[in-house]
Amino acid sequence: MAPNAPDWLIRRPIAHRGLHDEARGVIENTLEAAEAAAAQGFAIECDVQLSADGQVFVFHDSTLDRLTVASGLAKDKTAAELTRIAFRTVRSAIPTFTEFLAAVAARVPIICEIKSEFDGDMRLAERVATLVADYRGPLAIKSFDPKIIAHLRASAASCLCPLGVVAEAEYSPADWPMLDAEQRRLLANFLHYPETQPDFLSFCVDDLPHPTPFLLRAIKSTPVMTWTVRTDEQRRKAALWADQIIFERAA
Numbered sequence: 001m002a003p004n005a006p007d008w009l010i011r012r013p014i015a016h017r018g019l020h021d022e023a024r025g026v027i028e029n030t031l032e033a034a035e036a037a038a039a040q041g042f043a044i045e046c047d048v049q050l051s052a053d054g055q056v057f058v059f060h061d062s063t064l065d066r067l068t069v070a071s072g073l074a075k076d077k078t079a080a081e082l083t084r085i086a087f088r089t090v091r092s093a094i095p096t097f098t099e100f101l102a103a104v105a106a107r108v109p110i111i112c113e114i115k116s117e118f119d120g121d122m123r124l125a126e127r128v129a130t131l132v133a134d135y136r137g138p139l140a141i142k143s144f145d146p147k148i149i150a151h152l153r154a155s156a157a158s159c160l161c162p163l164g165v166v167a168e169a170e171y172s173p174a175d176w177p178m179l180d181a182e183q184r185r186l187l188a189n190f191l192h193y194p195e196t197q198p199d200f201l202s203f204c205v206d207d208l209p210h211p212t213p214f215l216l217r218a219i220k221s222t223p224v225m226t227w228t229v230r231t232d233e234q235r236r237k238a239a240l241w242a243d244q245i246i247f248e249r250a251a
Contacts, residue, residue: 010244043109055079056097106137116145129159146192164200169207
């Protein structure tokens, strides 16, 4: 295992955005989804963003439209406004990251994904590093944006938790409109490795097998978690080419 890759990173399956099930009234990235995962001993993956007033909140989408009765960019709302926004199907709330950490309370590992617009803004990364510095439970940070991980790596004195990169085989203009051609080439070929040196890799299951996770496992003993596993075929691929799954329960 890599030096800063404790075995809890891959000891148990990781519930994607918590153990959510909208049909049963549990929405992704909520405290209820975290509780459902923790109750069954699963690690929890969550996504964090920065509110208009600089608070970290737990939510995946850049816009509010898919899950809530509100619309527009989530980042344009203050933390207080976000907590008052209703979900479409259940009575729940968008939690702050502080509330999320308190609810999990070190019972199971948290894999926190820092969302990014690839614009060089490190405020969210720095705020997350500050919040997790006093957290006493198992927690790791990851991001699609290698500059975020490189930034946290360079300031390791304030962020000692495992740092990982989320990656996939291809970064198409349609799916990644914020990236230019050079950025897409760098990401697809993992050319940021000298700066990021990830403690773990989070890789797309549908792109397995792939040279990047294969070589990181074989040469660097880097643990590989793979997302998002929903089917038996994806589980089979994950068992062959990765160390642990980030999963959602099949419908």
